[in-house]
Amino acid sequence: MKLLATDYDGTLHYGEGIMQDDLDAIRQWKEDGNLFVIVTGRSMQSIDEQIKKFGLPCDYVISNNGGMVFDAAGKEMMANYLDxxxxxxxxxxxxxxxxxxxxxxxxxxxxxxxxxDPGVTDHRYPRICRKRKCWIWENTPSLSFRCRARTRPTRWRSKSTISLARR
Structure with a gap:
């Protein structure tokens, strides 16, 4: 028995999803009697949504940048917290x-x-425009982008094409 552990964002998952060839290879790996593990900086809630969405056959999940370990059933196996x-x-x-x-x-x-401070631009956790799945940064006067799902200019950044609308 062997174990394959992979990062998720930007490695297994990039662009809009996971390549079918990768999913097939993981399933074959599991059928051959091996273990598959996802290692991520995401929370378990966040990665669990992705596991279900793509049908990933995970034996273990290492989440929160190594702070938590869960088995395939989602049972906590290890936790490491700040005091x-x-x-x-x-x-x-x-x-x-x-x-x-x-x-x-x-x-x-x-x-x-x-x-x-709601007056400070939060670049790490922007608000999400649900209609077009784009990110919106508030309080960024130097940038004004137009989200096609809206009728007025707003600040946003899309994973694909960005349409710049000057003020």
Missing amino acids: YVTAVDIIYAMKEMDNVASYVVNDGFYRHKIVV
């Missing part, structure tokens, strides 16, 4: 700093975004 005092100190420091847009708290399975 409470350190976590509170970091959160306090972020709230005291200038230009902090948000931070993310992860309970092991779900990821929760906490907005610190």
